[in-house]
Amino acid sequence: MRYTWWLTRPKRSLAPVPLVLAAMTKGAGGMNWGAGRRETGLAVEAMLESAGLKRTGDRRDQGAGGARTYRAWLKSLGLIFMRDDTMHLTWAGQGLVEGEAPLPILTKQVLNYQFPSAFTAKGASAVSGNFKVRPFIFLLQLLRDPRLGGRLVEKDEVAKLAVCYGTSNSPSVVDDVVERILSYRRTGIESLDPDFLDKFRSTRSKEATLEQLFGNLGDIANTAGNWLGYTQLISRIDGEWEIVSGAEEEVDHLIEQALATPLIKDWDNEEKFQRRYGLKPGQAKDTRSLTDAQSVTATSLEQRSIEIAFQALAATRLIDAISQDVVNEISEGTGAPVARVDWVLAQKYPSGAVDGFMNSYAQMAFESREKATDFEKATTSIFRDVFGFEARHIGAYSERPDVVISSHEAGYGAILDSKAYKKGYSLGVSQRNRMRDYISNFEEYALDSNPLAFFAYVVSEYKSNVESQLRDVAEENGVNGAAITARDIIRMVRRHRDRPYSHEEIRAIFSGNRPVVLSDLQDLSEGAFR
Numbered sequence: 001m002r003y004t005w006w007l008t009r010p011k012r013s014l015a016p017v018p019l020v021l022a023a024m025t026k027g028a029g030g031m032n033w034g035a036g037r038r039e040t041g042l043a044v045e046a047m048l049e050s051a052g053l054k055r056t057g058d059r060r061d062q063g064a065g066g067a068r069t070y071r072a073w074l075k076s077l078g079l080i081f082m083r084d085d086t087m088h089l090t091w092a093g094q095g096l097v098e099g100e101a102p103l104p105i106l107t108k109q110v111l112n113y114q115f116p117s118a119f120t121a122k123g124a125s126a127v128s129g130n131f132k133v134r135p136f137i138f139l140l141q142l143l144r145d146p147r148l149g150g151r152l153v154e155k156d157e158v159a160k161l162a163v164c165y166g167t168s169n170s171p172s173v174v175d176d177v178v179e180r181i182l183s184y185r186r187t188g189i190e191s192l193d194p195d196f197l198d199k200f201r202s203t204r205s206k207e208a209t210l211e212q213l214f215g216n217l218g219d220i221a222n223t224a225g226n227w228l229g230y231t232q233l234i235s236r237i238d239g240e241w242e243i244v245s246g247a248e249e250e251v252d253h254l255i256e257q258a259l260a261t262p263l264i265k266d267w268d269n270e271e272k273f274q275r276r277y278g279l280k281p282g283q284a285k286d287t288r289s290l291t292d293a294q295s296v297t298a299t300s301l302e303q304r305s306i307e308i309a310f311q312a313l314a315a316t317r318l319i320d321a322i323s324q325d326v327v328n329e330i331s332e333g334t335g336a337p338v339a340r341v342d343w344v345l346a347q348k349y350p351s352g353a354v355d356g357f358m359n360s361y362a363q364m365a366f367e368s369r370e371k372a373t374d375f376e377k378a379t380t381s382i383f384r385d386v387f388g389f390e391a392r393h394i395g396a397y398s399e400r401p402d403v404v405i406s407s408h409e410a411g412y413g414a415i416l417d418s419k420a421y422k423k424g425y426s427l428g429v430s431q432r433n434r435m436r437d438y439i440s441n442f443e444e445y446a447l448d449s450n451p452l453a454f455f456a457y458v459v460s461e462y463k464s465n466v467e468s469q470l471r472d473v474a475e476e477n478g479v480n481g482a483a484i485t486a487r488d489i490i491r492m493v494r495r496h497r498d499r500p501y502s503h504e505e506i507r508a509i510f511s512g513n514r515p516v517v518l519s520d521l522q523d524l525s526e527g528a529f530r
Contacts, residue, residue: 001126001127001128001202001203001204002126002127002128002202002203002204003127003128003130003164003199003200003201003202004127004163004164004200004202004217004220005115005127005131005135005162005163005164005166005220005224006120006125006127006202006220007076007220007223007224007227008069008072008073008076008125009073009223009226010066010069010070010073011073012222012223012226013226013230013363014077014106014110014226014227014230015102015230015315015359015360015362015363017073017074017077017079017096017102017106018096018097018099018102018311018356018359019308019311019312019315020048020070020073020074021074021079021080021089021093021096021097022096022097022304022307022308022311023048023308024048024067024070024071024074024080024087025087025089025097025304026304026305026308032085032086033071033082033085033086033087045066045067048066048067048070071087072119072125074093075118075119075274076113076117076119076120076125077106077109077110077113078090078092078093078109078112078113078117078274078277078278079092079093079096079109079278080093080274080278081118081270081271081274081275081278082270082271083271083290088271088290090274090275090277090278090279090286091275091278091279091280091283091286091288092105092108092109092278092279092280093278095280097307098348099307099311099348099349099353099355099356100280100355101355102355102356102359103230103231103232103355103358103359103490104281105280105281106230106231107230107231107232108280108281109277109278110136110227110228110230110231111134111136111137111231111254111258112134112258112264112277113134113135113136113227114132114133114134114135114263114264114277115127115131115132115133115135116129116131116132116267117264117267117273117277118267118268118269118270118273118274118277120267121267121268122268124204130167131166131167131168132167132168132263133166133167133168133169133173134169134258134263135162135163135166135224136224136227136228136231137169137254137255137258137259138162138166138169138173138174139152139158139162139166139224139228139241140228140233140234140243140251140254140255141169141174141255142157142162142174142177142178142181143234143241143242143243143251144243144248144251144252144255145174145178147178147182148178148181148182150242150243151240151241151242152181152240152241153239153240153241154218154221154222154225154236154239154240154241155214155218155221155239156184157181157184157185158221158224158225158241159214159217159218159220159221160184160192160196160214160217161177161180161181161184162177162221163217163220163221163224164196164199164200164217165177165180169258169259196210196213197209197210197213200213200217201213202216225241228241230362232244232247232362232487232490232491233247233250233251233254235461235485236461237461237463244487244518245515245517245518246517246518246519246520247518250518264276264277302334302336302340303344305334305336306330306334306336306340306341306344306345307344307348309330309333309334310326310330310345310348310349310353311353311356313326313329313330314349314352314353314356314357315356315357315359315360316357316360316374317357317381318352318354318357318378318381318382318385318386319349319352319353319354319357320351320352320354320385320386321351321352322342322345322346322349322350322352326345327341327342327345330345354386354493357378357381358490358493361375361378361382361486361489361490362486362487362490364378364486365458365459365460365485365486365487372418373395375418375458375486376393376395376402376403376418377393379402379403379416379418379458379489380392380393380402380403380416382489382493383403383405383416384405386493386496387492387496387501387503387506388409388503389405389406389407389503390405390406390407390408390447390448391403391404391405391406392404392405392447394445395418399437399441400438400445401415401416401417401435401438401455402416402417402418403415403416403417403418404416404445404446404447405447406446406447406448406450407450407503407506407507408448408450409502409503410502410503410504410507411450411451412450412451412452412453412454412503412507413442413446413447413448413450413451413452413453414452414453414454414455414456414507414510415435415438415439415442415452415454415455415456416455416456416457416458417435417438417455417456417457417458418457418458418459419457419458419459419460425457425459425460425461425462425463425466425483426462426463426465426466426469427457427466427469427470427473432469432472432473432476435455435473435477435481436473436476436477438455439452439455439477439479440477452479453479453480453507453511454479454480454481454482454507454510454511455473455479455480455481456481456482456483456484456510457481457482457483457484458483458484458485458486458489459483459484459485459486460485460486461485462483462485462515466483466515467513467514467515470482470483470513470514470515471513471514474513480510480511480512480513481510481511481513482509482510482511482512482513482514482515482516483514483515483516484509484510484515484516485516488516488517488518488521491518491521492509492521495521509521
């Protein structure tokens with residue numbers, strides 16, 4: 001039994017969930033996963049390994065425990081349920097496997113995550129019945145409480161206080177945790193209850209000291225931050241959380257919706273609970289028969305292999321149409337005939353899979369130098385293939401920006417510098433001098449004779465001093481500029497589908513000499529409880 005919140009995380013990020021789920025349905029679809037049926041778990045692990053989602057190793061000597069861990073992860077997110085030892089997909093899970101946009105589906109699942117649930121009501125994952133709370137809504141409630149100044153410190157205020165004392169979303173509990181946080185800010189660890197260790201250590205672990213308990217609580221808080229960060233509602237810089245600038249009204253609306261919506265009951269009935277929790281945004285009920293729910297997992301092995309290979313490819317490349325090159329690459333990787341691949345992709349992904357790529361794009365921004373070049377090339381692809389600019393990646397050449405673009409529609413050029421930093425970005429003196437050189441030498445690498453209209457930094461997050469630094473660069477060089485997060489580039493792509501931006505509008509967005517905020521993009525995203 002655990003006496004705090006608890007989240008399982010075989011992967012730190014939620015970005016791989018659709019691929020993991022697709023691999024799981026291929027490996028275990030229609031197969032018995034009961035006691036002693038080790039071959040089902042091994043088939044799942046083989047699929048996870050072949051899709052690059054799990055490291056290869058001596059899995060055959062481990063009783064397929066890795067597969068069960070991934071299954072628990074998907075169950076915790078309301079994407080699957082078990083009946084008669086056979087795995088079935090919820091509506092949300094089926095939507096992900098069929099290639100629907102993952103962000104709105106998983107955002108709803110994160111915000112609707114609750115204690116108790118079918119995952120945490122009993123067994124190895126059990127959490128004390130004292131917790132009757134939507135934990136991620138609780139964290140948003142704290143971030144919107146004016147007494148806390150709009151920030152939370154992950155390793156202290158989230159880990160040691162919210163995770164332990166956030167038992168419900170009621171105002172009284174929120175007030176209690178706020179007061180505990182304020183007390184912690186004044187006196188630190190001395191403000192904790194004298195019996196903190198005895199009160200909150202798990203009966204399933206060997207937390208013999210406060211340090212060990214703090215370490216485990218820190219892991220839970222970090223997982224919560226990863227999940228909530230996936231929703232694009234919060235930013236995390238140097239261990240501090242804040243609501244994304246411009247998203248305050250959306251967050252207030254989500255909190256209001258959640259507080260007006262009762263917790264899901266019947267957590268002791270896995271299928272009943274998961275069918276309700278696993279509804280897609282906008283759905284009211286799941287009335288499918290088990291035959292209907294099983295239809296995706298009964299897909300032929302060859303078709304499932306093609307779909308998984310395509311989804312893996314779409315996570316690294318923006319695919320907005322099924323080209324012959326894509327078909328050939330999938331055919332070569334799976335061994336399926338070209339004609340079969342062409343038919344499957346035309347049926348399942350007639351418009352490509354932009355959402356899969358954008359989902360991975362947000363993660364690239366936090367990968368530091370490990371994914372820096374991929375991030376630069378991805379940014380180039382977005383401005384070329386989505387927004388319709390002529391765009392070229394030139395970051396491989398010394399003393400050149402990462403990306404240069406040109407608009408034949410509006411007659412201007414622009415400089416884009418992509419910064420894949422794990423922490424918030426700030427323009428130091430060397431960075432400002434480098435941009436000055438880029439601007440001065442623009443004619444040397446411009447794509448045509450169009451004049452330079454703006455410069456922009458595409459980053460994971462930015463620090464508070466970046467606005468004054470942007471103004472300094474703009475005033476010194478006579479060219480407007482901006483900084484924008486990968487998260488807001490994704491919002492631009494989503495908005496562009498519904499109502500395309502003109503190149504004049506894009507110039508205006510990047511000419512404010514400050515960071516781009518949500519209101520600049522006229523974001524049309526819907527709340528998770530609608």
